[in-house]
Amino acid sequence: MIEPEKIRVLGIETSCDETAAAIVERDATGRAEILSNVVRSQIEEHKDFGGVVPEIAARAHIEILDTLIAQAMSEAGLSFDRLDAVAVTAGPGLVGGLMVGLMTAKAICYAHDLPLLGINHLEGHALTPGLTDNVLPPYLLLLVSGGHTQMQIVQAVGSYRRVGTTVDDALGEAFDKVAKLMGLGYPGGPQVASWAKRGDDRRFDFPRPMKGRDELNFSFSGLKTAVRQRAMRLAPLSGRDIADLCASFERAACEAVADRVGRAMEQYAGLMGSSGPALRLVVAGGVAANRRLRAALAGLAKEKGFVLDVPPVELCTDNAAMIAWAGVEHLLLGRRDGLDLPARARWPLDEKAGALASYGKKGMKA
Numbered sequence: 001m002i003e004p005e006k007i008r009v010l011g012i013e014t015s016c017d018e019t020a021a022a023i024v025e026r027d028a029t030g031r032a033e034i035l036s037n038v039v040r041s042q043i044e045e046h047k048d049f050g051g052v053v054p055e056i057a058a059r060a061h062i063e064i065l066d067t068l069i070a071q072a073m074s075e076a077g078l079s080f081d082r083l084d085a086v087a088v089t090a091g092p093g094l095v096g097g098l099m100v101g102l103m104t105a106k107a108i109c110y111a112h113d114l115p116l117l118g119i120n121h122l123e124g125h126a127l128t129p130g131l132t133d134n135v136l137p138p139y140l141l142l143l144v145s146g147g148h149t150q151m152q153i154v155q156a157v158g159s160y161r162r163v164g165t166t167v168d169d170a171l172g173e174a175f176d177k178v179a180k181l182m183g184l185g186y187p188g189g190p191q192v193a194s195w196a197k198r199g200d201d202r203r204f205d206f207p208r209p210m211k212g213r214d215e216l217n218f219s220f221s222g223l224k225t226a227v228r229q230r231a232m233r234l235a236p237l238s239g240r241d242i243a244d245l246c247a248s249f250e251r252a253a254c255e256a257v258a259d260r261v262g263r264a265m266e267q268y269a270g271l272m273g274s275s276g277p278a279l280r281l282v283v284a285g286g287v288a289a290n291r292r293l294r295a296a297l298a299g300l301a302k303e304k305g306f307v308l309d310v311p312p313v314e315l316c317t318d319n320a321a322m323i324a325w326a327g328v329e330h331l332l333l334g335r336r337d338g339l340d341l342p343a344r345a346r347w348p349l350d351e352k353a354g355a356l357a358s359y360g361k362k363g364m365k366a
C-alpha cells in the first residue's frame with residue numbers, strides 16, 4: 001500500500017467510439033481533482049453506418065490518441081515524470097480499439113518507467129461517484145449505456161456482485177435501434193428523447209419486458225420489435241406518429257427499468273439491514289442523460305428511502321477521467337500490471353457472473 005501526499009494518474013480510454021485522455025489527482029484526504037479531461041467522439045465517422053464499425057473505430061483511435069494525450073498533459077501543466085501511473089482500459093470492448101490504448105499506455109510506461117494499470121471499463125463507470133462526489137462503496141449501481149445494461153452491488157473497490165444484466169439488447173442499444181427504424185439518425189438515444197418530448201406517451205401500449213419478475217434481469221428486444229411492428233403498420237409515418245412512437249417507447253422502457261431497479265432496491269435493502277450505511281443508488285452510462293429515466297429513478301429512490309447519485313452527464317458517458325480514478329484506487333491497493341497485459345474483449349466486472357454475459361452489436365456486454 002502506498003499513501004503519498006498526492007497521486008496523479010493519466011487515464012486512457014479507447015474501448016468503443018470515444019477516444020479519451022485525462023489526468024486525475026487524489027490528495028492525501030482522498031479527494032479527487034480532474035486536472036484535465038479530453039474526449040473526442042467518433043460520431044461523424046460512424047454516422048453513415050448507423051452504428052460503430054470496429055475497424056473504423058480502431059483507426060480513428062490511432063490517428064488521434066497521441067494528440068489527445070499531449071493535450072491532456074498540457075492542460076494539466078504536467079510532464080510524464082510528474083505522473084505516478086498510467087491507467088488504461090484493457091476491456092471489455094472492441095479489441096482493435098483496446099489494443100491501440102494498451103500499446104500507447106505501455107509505450108509511455110516503458111519510456112518513463114511508470115507503473116501500468118489495466119482497468120475494466122465497467123469499473124471506471126462503477127467508481128465514478130468517488131471521483132465526482134467523494135462517495136465510496138457500498139452502493140447499488142445501475143449501469144445503462146449503448147453496450148451495457150446491468151445492476152451491480154459495489155461492495156468495495158475490486159469487489160462487485162452482478163445482480164442483473166440484459167438478456168438481449170442494452171438499453172442504449174434499444175434507443176439507438178428504435179431511432180434507426182424511424183430514420184432518426186445516430187446516436188439515436190438523444191433523438192428519441194427529443195421527439196418523445198412532443199409526443200403522446202399513452203397512444204401506444206408497448207410491453208414492459210420482465211415486469212414483476214423476481215430475478216433482476218432486463219430485456220429490451222421484445223419492446224423494440226413491438227415498436228418496429230407498430231411503425232410498419234402505420235407507415236408512412238407522420239411527424240405526430242414518430243413523436244408518439246418515441247414517447248410511448250420511452251415511457252415503456254423507463255417503466256421497465258424502474259420496475260427492475262425497484263425490485264433490486266428491495267433486495268439490496270434487505271441485504272444491508274437497517275443499521276448499515278445510507279442506502280445508495282448510483283446511475284452511470286450514457287442513458288443516464290435521459291430525463292424521463294432520471295425522473296423515474298428519483299421518484300423510486302424517494303419511495304424506497306435511497307439516496308440517488310447521478311454523476312454529471314459528461315462523466316456518465318465514456319471518458320478517461322473515470323479510468324484514471326479507477327487507476328488511483330488500484331495503485332493505492334498496490335496493484336501493478338506487466339507490459340505483457342492483454343486486451344480483453346470480454347471481461348465481466350464480477351468474474352463469477354460470466355455465464356450470464358451476452359453478446360451485442362457493440363461487442364460483449366460484459
Ligand code: KG4
Pocket residue numbers: 016144145146147148171172173175176187188189190193285286287289290291316317318
Ligand atoms: O456510455 P455511452 O456514452 O457509450 C457507450 O455505449 O459505451 O452511452 C451511449 C448510449 C447510446 O446508446 C445513446 O443513444 C444513449 O447512450 N443515450 C441516450 C441519451 N443520451 C445518450 N439514450 C436515451 N436518452 C438520452 N438522452
Ligand code: ZN
Pocket residue numbers: 121125145285317318
Ligand atoms: Zn461506457
